[in-house]
Amino acid sequence: MISDSDPSLERQAPTAMRAGPSQEEIRRHNLGALLRHVHLGGPTSRAELTTRMGLNRSTIMALTADLTAAGLVREELPRDTGRAGRPSLVVRPESAKVYVFAFDVGVDRVAAARVGLGGTILDRRDAVRHRGPFELDEVVGGLASFARQMHRKTRSDTVCVGAGAAFAGGVRNDGVIRFGPNMGAYDVPFGEELARKLGLGLTVAVGNDANLAAMAEQSRGLGVGSRDLIYLHGDVGIGGGVIAGGHLLGGHEGYGGEVGHMVVNPGGRACGCGSHGCLEAEVGERALLELAGRFGQQVGRDAVRAVVDAADRGDIVAQEALSRVGDWLGLGVANLVNVFNPEIVVFGGMLREVYLGAAAQVRSRIATEALAASRERLRLRTSALGDDATLVGAAELAFSHVLADPLEALARVSS
Amino acid sequence: MISDSDPSLERQAPTAMRAGPSQEEIRRHNLGALLRHVHLGGPTSRAELTTRMGLNRSTIMALTADLTAAGLVREELPRDTGRAGRPSLVVRPESAKVYVFAFDVGVDRVAAARVGLGGTILDRRDAVRHRGPFELDEVVGGLASFARQMHRKTRSDTVCVGAGAAFAGGVRNDGVIRFGPNMGAYDVPFGEELARKLGLGLTVAVGNDANLAAMAEQSRGLGVGSRDLIYLHGDVGIGGGVIAGGHLLGGHEGYGGEVGHMVVNPGGRACGCGSHGCLEAEVGERALLELAGRFGQQVGRDAVRAVVDAADRGDIVAQEALSRVGDWLGLGVANLVNVFNPEIVVFGGMLREVYLGAAAQVRSRIATEALAASRERLRLRTSALGDDATLVGAAELAFSHVLADPLEALARVSS
Numbered sequence: 001m002i003s004d005s006d007p008s009l010e011r012q013a014p015t016a017m018r019a020g021p022s023q024e025e026i027r028r029h030n031l032g033a034l035l036r037h038v039h040l041g042g043p044t045s046r047a048e049l050t051t052r053m054g055l056n057r058s059t060i061m062a063l064t065a066d067l068t069a070a071g072l073v074r075e076e077l078p079r080d081t082g083r084a085g086r087p088s089l090v091v092r093p094e095s096a097k098v099y100v101f102a103f104d105v106g107v108d109r110v111a112a113a114r115v116g117l118g119g120t121i122l123d124r125r126d127a128v129r130h131r132g133p134f135e136l137d138e139v140v141g142g143l144a145s146f147a148r149q150m151h152r153k154t155r156s157d158t159v160c161v162g163a164g165a166a167f168a169g170g171v172r173n174d175g176v177i178r179f180g181p182n183m184g185a186y187d188v189p190f191g192e193e194l195a196r197k198l199g200l201g202l203t204v205a206v207g208n209d210a211n212l213a214a215m216a217e218q219s220r221g222l223g224v225g226s227r228d229l230i231y232l233h234g235d236v237g238i239g240g241g242v243i244a245g246g247h248l249l250g251g252h253e254g255y256g257g258e259v260g261h262m263v264v265n266p267g268g269r270a271c272g273c274g275s276h277g278c279l280e281a282e283v284g285e286r287a288l289l290e291l292a293g294r295f296g297q298q299v300g301r302d303a304v305r306a307v308v309d310a311a312d313r314g315d316i317v318a319q320e321a322l323s324r325v326g327d328w329l330g331l332g333v334a335n336l337v338n339v340f341n342p343e344i345v346v347f348g349g350m351l352r353e354v355y356l357g358a359a360a361q362v363r364s365r366i367a368t369e370a371l372a373a374s375r376e377r378l379r380l381r382t383s384a385l386g387d388d389a390t391l392v393g394a395a396e397l398a399f400s401h402v403l404a405d406p407l408e409a410l411a412r413v414s415s
Numbered sequence: 416m417i418s419d420s421d422p423s424l425e426r427q428a429p430t431a432m433r434a435g436p437s438q439e440e441i442r443r444h445n446l447g448a449l450l451r452h453v454h455l456g457g458p459t460s461r462a463e464l465t466t467r468m469g470l471n472r473s474t475i476m477a478l479t480a481d482l483t484a485a486g487l488v489r490e491e492l493p494r495d496t497g498r499a500g501r502p503s504l505v506v507r508p509e510s511a512k513v514y515v516f517a518f519d520v521g522v523d524r525v526a527a528a529r530v531g532l533g534g535t536i537l538d539r540r541d542a543v544r545h546r547g548p549f550e551l552d553e554v555v556g557g558l559a560s561f562a563r564q565m566h567r568k569t570r571s572d573t574v575c576v577g578a579g580a581a582f583a584g585g586v587r588n589d590g591v592i593r594f595g596p597n598m599g600a601y602d603v604p605f606g607e608e609l610a611r612k613l614g615l616g617l618t619v620a621v622g623n624d625a626n627l628a629a630m631a632e633q634s635r636g637l638g639v640g641s642r643d644l645i646y647l648h649g650d651v652g653i654g655g656g657v658i659a660g661g662h663l664l665g666g667h668e669g670y671g672g673e674v675g676h677m678v679v680n681p682g683g684r685a686c687g688c689g690s691h692g693c694l695e696a697e698v699g700e701r702a703l704l705e706l707a708g709r710f711g712q713q714v715g716r717d718a719v720r721a722v723v724d725a726a727d728r729g730d731i732v733a734q735e736a737l738s739r740v741g742d743w744l745g746l747g748v749a750n751l752v753n754v755f756n757p758e759i760v761v762f763g764g765m766l767r768e769v770y771l772g773a774a775a776q777v778r779s780r781i782a783t784e785a786l787a788a789s790r791e792r793l794r795l796r797t798s799a800l801g802d803d804a805t806l807v808g809a810a811e812l813a814f815s816h817v818l819a820d821p822l823e824a825l826a827r828v829s830s
Contacts (some may be wrong), residue, residue: 030431247659247662252756252757252758338674338677
């Protein structure tokens with residue numbers, strides 16, 4: 001690595017600055033920054049915002065007034081500061097009034113939620129998805145119907161500012177689902193179709209589920225403040241979301257982070273992608289259930305939990321299955337540690353259960369296979385956001401344009 | 416991946432803008448941008464700079480005048496434009512006058528060069544390094560002596576503006592060599608010691624050799640314009656440099672990109688890192704020579720070339736050795752393609768020979784193991800800069816502060 005962390009090391013075509021940003025550009029940037037503060041950090045006093053943002057009191061007051069007028073925040077007196085003197089007003093996001101729709105499509109379940117500014121899930125609908133070929137009309141129809149139900153329940157003074165969706169598959173930069181082998185979904189214009197069915201005049205931004213979960217953990221979970229985080233999501237498949245140097249790893253066309261298809265056991269179990277011995281094939285739900293002699297009975301998260309519970313109770317077959325799977329998981333993580341030198345690796349979805357049941361194996365394999373320097377400050381954690389990580393990530397994706405330029409985003413919605 | 420490539424998706428602590436940059440800040444930024452244009456692009460006419468940088472003629476003229484006064488560029492009439500009318504002056508970097516020292520420490524060789532602004536290697540010294548324990552004093556002493564020899568030959572009107580070094584090992588963010596298992600180098604304050612021995616009042620920025628080679632290919636080689644590139648460097652070990660989304664993958668402490676220690680063959684050949692079946696162990700020089708029945712005879716690049724030549728001439732043992740090694744290399748690259756979705760993978764060092772000798776194996780393994788979406792636009796290439804990639808990268812590292820703020824950097828040197 002480079003000892004000088006000089007940004008000039010990035011050799012993109014050098015761009016010139018024509019002129020400094022105008023007062024108006026600075027104001028818009030700062031409106032976004034302030035809104036993001038309260039969106040991610042919750043209600044915050046003006047005094048605190050002054051300190052944290054390094055702006056003076058009158059600027060904070062003016063920005064807050066603009067955001068209040070736009071209906072994005074409100075100011076109120078704090079309950080009880082316990083201090084003498086005039087208390088600083090608290091700035092709160094208008095969580096009940098400003099919201100987005102967030103969608104999550106996994107192999108076994110679909111979910112839709114109405115998420116308020118500030119990240120509060122105001123309303124939600126979950127449904128089981130039966131394993132089998134991906135039927136676009138059915139999935140999109142179901143999600144749109146959920147959204148309309150929730151939309152009808154809102155008051156007339158609420159405003160929907162965006163929509164985002166997480167999908168368990170490879171999503172191209174333009175939002176098309178390129179591959180979802182565990183659902184048999186290929187080249188599906190999912191976002192476009194969902195937007196059409198919603199009929200609310202909104203576009204739907206689409207992201208890979210593990211990528212969105214990684215962003216959710218970085219913004220609201222255990223990765224807050226971390227610039228180097230890997231989120232591993234286990235469902236039927238294994239997905240990955242990588243934050244490297246503070247940036248989500250996208251790749252040339254959007255398929256970066258497909259760590260589930262890293263081969264850990266050449267010539268091993270067949271994978272849905274057509275290869276053999278992928279991390280997904282050796283560590284996914286099917287491998288665990290087969291090794292535990294339970295494949296073909298129950299499926300899904302409950303089936304995985306049942307194996308972990310049986311192992312806890314001393315079931316030797318379950319223990320050996322978990323140990324085998326933990327071994328491959330450890331090898332996969334060790335590879336990622338060598339490749340990325342992350343600060344945190346987060347286990348989510350069914351990998352949470354697998355990691356909790358086989359942490360010793362995982363850690364021991366990392367200790368053997370990962371470079372000492374790369375692992376000595378590594379933290380392994382289970383997801384702080386749990387099964388909502390993908391949905392929360394989809395909501396954040398939907399809010400992103402509002403936080404980038406609040407007034408412009410509102411103008412677009414109301415026009 | 417995310418369908419909106421919105422920069423606001425990066426959830427770092429939101430920062431406020433206090434005010435726009437001053438005229439002076441804009442000027443300094445643009446001086447750096449212009450200098451970088453001619454440093455990377457070579458002599459360029461004022462008219463061309465006006466177009467490329469999107470600045471007006473008088474601004475370009477003023478910036479050029481400042482850089483000329485500082486002795487960083489000079490303006491001259493073009494040889495023959497072939498067009499009528501007054502020709503636009505050409506701006507050239509002062510390659511003969513402004514230079515850096517670049518150093519490269521590999522397992523088998525060390526090199527030092529004096530590299531002029533614009534990237535011209537003005538002078539160089541190369542030496543064979545005998546394999547064996549890393550002796551800091553010896554290596555640093557040799558490099559410093561080379562640099563002093565070259566320094567003595569310079570004219571009095573030249574100025575050295577920096578120094579950079581590439582090292583075949585893991586380099587921590589602060590420039591300390593944390594591990595170089597193929598040289599037995601651990602926790603070595605290499606940059607500090609080299610700076611002391613140089614005695615020129617310069618600090619020496621240190622980077623991992625493959626990372627610097629990746630940056631060199633991106634700035635001056637086949638990666639120009641690419642934001643997603645992986646450089647694989649083969650020496651005795653295998654190193655990697657990853658450019659993801661335009662940023663060099665550094666990792667939490669600087670060890671990102673150590674792809675040579677990704678396990679591709681669990682339980683395979685012993686690796687210098689203590690693990691087994693690492694890409695480096697299966698694909699490095701030793702594996703190839705052992706498989707070809709030539710280990711213990713010749714070593715180094717010539718030995719690798721001899722195997723490839725023998726295979727070309729029909730030597731079956733050599734062909735099988737190359738095919739085996741190519742197979743593991745292909746698997747390793749397939750894993751990286753799935754993880755990173757790069758646009759270009761570059762083979763450098765001895766991997767250039769291995770790839771050229773086993774391209775069919777490599778490609779066939781990628782076709783089997785990498786996701787179709789992730790590989791369909793992939794380009795596999797051999798290094799455009801050849802064995803100089805690491806040295807060129809070290810020079811770019813040394814120039815980086817000059818390109819970031821030319822006047823400040825010069826003021827520091829002359830004070």
